Amino acid sequence: MATVEIRGLKKAYNKLAVLHGIDVDIADGEFVVLVGPSGCGKSTLLRMIAGLEDITGGELRIGGRVVNDLPPRERDLAMVFQNYALYPHLTVRANMAFSLKLQRMGGGAIDARVEEIAKTLGLQHLLDRYPRQLSGGQRQRVAMGRAIVRAPQLFLFDEPLSNLDAKLRVQVRSEIKALHQRHRTTTIYVTHDQVEAMTMGDKVVVMRDGLIEQMGDPLTLYDRPATRFVAGFIGSPA
Ligand code: ADP
Numbered sequence: 450m451a452t453v454e455i456r457g458l459k460k461a462y463n464k465l466a467v468l469h470g471i472d473v474d475i476a477d478g479e480f481v482v483l484v485g486p487s488g489c490g491k492s493t494l495l496r497m498i499a500g501l502e503d504i505t506g507g508e509l510r511i512g513g514r515v516v517n518d519l520p521p522r523e524r525d526l527a528m529v530f531q532n533y534a535l536y537p538h539l540t541v542r543a544n545m546a547f548s549l550k551l552q553r554m555g556g557g558a559i560d561a562r563v564e565e566i567a568k569t570l571g572l573q574h575l576l577d578r579y580p581r582q583l584s585g586g587q588r589q590r591v592a593m594g595r596a597i598v599r600a601p602q603l604f605l606f607d608e609p610l611s612n613l614d615a616k617l618r619v620q621v622r623s624e625i626k627a628l629h630q631r632h633r634t635t636t637i638y639v640t641h642d643q644v645e646a647m648t649m650g651d652k653v654v655v656m657r658d659g660l661i662e663q664m665g666d667p668l669t670l671y672d673r674p675a676t677r678f679v680a681g682f683i684g685s686p687a
């Protein structure tokens with residue numbers, strides 16, 4: 450069960466506090482969006498959940514287990530960044546198979562799994578190409594494929610659409626939602642774009658200056674913003 454419990458989470462870089470105590474409960478299978486202006490601490494929070502940043506204070510549980518001191522590879526999660534670094538010297542197939550090989554899955558099973566996921570992402574005709582032979586949108590889809598093949602219990606996305614043009618952004622956004630509808634993997638999705646947040650989140654967490662300003666389902670945030678900041682950011686009627 451991939452519940453995520455974030456309790457009083459704090460982060461300081463040297464002496465500079467950037468997260469001041471974050472509390473969020475995420476249910477198994479939920480799609481939660483963290484949204485807020487640039488610099489409010491979204492990536493820092495996500496990287497702490499991924500195990501890429503030390504936790505300064507508070508407690509983090511994934512699937513009921515305290516993971517504060519657990520290395521990333523033992524957290525059973527996959528993260529997709531905006532600059533989706535693929536291995537340039539490996540084909541799409543090898544990029545997607547990489548983590549399965551590390552898990553010592555057998556060759557036949559790896560091929561079957563990679564082909565299944567490639568099909569769901571519309572990548573099956575691109576499996577033998579190299580990253581430089583792909584468009585930005587196709588590369589982004591390979592990055593997602595690489596995350597999905599392992600069937601982790603938790604997906605983390607950090608502004609995965611920001612390098613795509615407007616039209617592709619809308620398309621990949623609905624692909625991410627469709628994948629979530631199919632697999633129901635617990636997902637934490639970071640964006641600074643309120644439209645993206647409101648259209649994608651089951652639950653939206655609005656952050657400001659290292660604190661949570663308000664969280665709730667999109668309609669509640671829109672109809673009953675708790676603060677003027679939320680109203681302004683979400684674009685609620687005055
Ligand atoms: P967001 O993703 O919401 O734009 P970040 O989590 O990247 O925000 O950054 C939050 C704050 O922490 C910012 O003020 C940023 O400058 C600071 N920060 C982020 N990473 C580091 C770091 N490695 N060292 C020092 N300060 C950092």
Ligand code: MG
Nearest residue numbers: 491492493607
């Ligand atoms: Mg960020």
